[in-house]
Amino acid sequence: MSIIDYGWDEYFYTEYNEKLEQGMFPARIIADYGQTLRAATDSGEILIQRPLNKNGDGMQIAVGDWLLVQYDNNAKANLICTVLKRKTKFSRAAAGIEVREQIVASNVDIVFLIQSLNRDFNMKRLERYMIAAWDSGAIPVVVLTKADLCDDVESKKAIVYETTPGVEVHAISCVTGEGIEEIRKYFTKGKTIALLGSSGVGKSTFVNLLAGEELLKTQGIREDDSKGRHTTTHRELLLLPDGGVVMDTPGMRSLLPWEADEGMEIMFGDVEEIAGSCRFHDCSHGNEPGCAVREALESGRLEERRWKSWLKLQKEMAHLEAKKEGKLRFKEKQAGRHFAKFQKELRKH
Ligand SMILES: Nc1nc2c(ncn2[C@@H]2O[C@H](COP(=O)(O)OP(=O)(O)OP(=O)(O)O)[C@@H](O)[C@H]2O)c(=O)[nH]1
Ligand SMILES: [Mg+2]
Ligand SMILES: [Zn+2]
Structure with a gap:
């Protein structure tokens, strides 16, 4: 090794x-x-x-x-x-009140964005993961787990294709083995793949299957609300017997990308363009005349769900940016205070 x-x-x-x-x-x-x-x-x-x-x-x-x-x-x-300078990094705003970047996975070549086909299937969540993935520099692949518990796999796959154009989508089952061989082809010597997704979607189960042994602890999801139990508590890289490196991660409760430049453009460029072409540049997209958003929603060119997704994300990103700026200003102020104190000291001598 x-x-x-x-x-x-x-x-x-x-x-x-x-x-x-x-x-x-x-x-x-x-x-x-x-x-x-x-x-x-x-x-x-x-x-x-x-x-x-x-x-x-x-x-x-x-x-x-x-x-x-x-x-x-x-x-x-x-x-x-x-x-050493990172080749790629998948980051989110750390959970909690502190404004901080959390690097979820560093130097990964491919990120598997994982959702389960039964309880966890959620396109709004997938859009956020996609944004962070495009900004990370790694290649995103969507993996839908627990195909054995779903009877409309193809239609769910079609929804994902529509949400994430140009991205590979796979449906797998760790119980029946469906789709596993196809997905093994991503694992090659020296390449790192990170598994990202909510708790309970089967990330660790999938790693165990790839490794051919029970290396990681897995646990059933909660009966009452079908949420995962946050079984995996730390990130870990594992070398696979046939080559390739896989990173298991703890399920994430929420994901707000730390940065959303390129990813936002790829995922929501069309929405941004529509919102930018209203007659009034400060249009609130309510009752103003010449509102391009309302027009696009009415004509069906813009899907209501995507518009709401973008609005919410936009608001959260703006809030995050404001907090980042606030932190920066606080630091500058602190530095200024140190400098003033230093000068005062100098004058004493
Ligand atoms: N039916 C079915 N169950 C699965 C499949 N894959 C995983 N499971 C079950 O889903 C539950 C959760 O699996 P885990 O592998 O612990 O999930 P995880 O994503 O690692 O969860 P965290 O570590 O909490 O983030 C376990 O009971 C698994 O047996 C699958 O393909 N089909
Ligand atoms: Mg796990
Ligand atoms: Zn408008």
């Missing part, structure tokens, strides 16, 4: 050559247990402590990251020297 199996390639080699100093070696983060991280290196797996940073903004380290590590003789521990 070498780091090439884990996806080490030309891209990272070039990055590494630029930063390399004596004693440093490459390692890929394969599991995140909070304070402790597990990494794969050319000479086996190692544990590394997450570096401390006071305000939490310093060095963000995510599963999938490639690092340069050095063994420190005094500390008798492996220390992180640097995080």
Whole structure:
């Protein structure tokens, strides 16, 4: 087993050559247990402590990251020297009140956006995942699980094709094996695939099937509301026996993309164009004359559901941007205060 199996390639080699100093070696983060991280290196797996940073903004380290590590003789521990520039990153706004980017998956080549065909099927959610996926730089593929529990697979697939034009869509069942062989073709040596989706859709079950053994814990969904039980609690990269790397992740409750530039354009470019062509540039799309949105909704050119989706997302993204700006201003103010204090100190001497 070498780091090439884990996806080490030309891209990272070039990055590494630029930063390399004596004693440093490459390692890929394969599991995140909070304070402790597990990494794969050319000479086996190692544990590394997450570096401390006071305000939490310093060095963000995510599963999938490639690092340069050095063994420190005094500390008798492996220390992180640097995080190599990420090839791709799938990010969302972290849950909770703090305004923070959470990197869900780093350096993945393909993201499987997973929904189950019975209880979790939701196009509004899929649109959000797609936006974040397009912005991540990885290739998105939609995987619909539990085909054995659904009797209109083809019509559900058609709905997905319409929501995500140009994206591959697969329906699978880990119970009957339907669609599994077809999906195995994505797993090739050195390529990383992340499994993303709500709790209970069968991500860990799928990994176990690919691995051919029960590596990960899985659990039935709740009877009362069909929600998952959040069985997987940390992100983890696993090497598959036939080559390829798969990342299992904990089910996400909500997803607000951290950034939505390219993804928004791909998923909602047409809606933005319509909304931008109203007669009044500050049109509220209510009763104003010359409202292109109302016209498009009436003529059926714009689907009501998509319009509502976009409006809601737009509002949440604007709110996120405002919070990001607020945080920036706060930091600038803090820096300004430090500077003023520093100058005062100088004048004293
Ligand atoms: N009928 C059916 N059940 C499935 C299939 N795949 C998974 N399940 C079941 O769905 C339940 C949830 O599966 P998990 O693999 O734990 O789901 P998960 O996505 O990893 O959930 P979290 O770890 O909570 O994010 C388990 O009871 C599985 O046995 C499938 O193809 N068909
Ligand atoms: Mg799981
Ligand atoms: Zn309008």
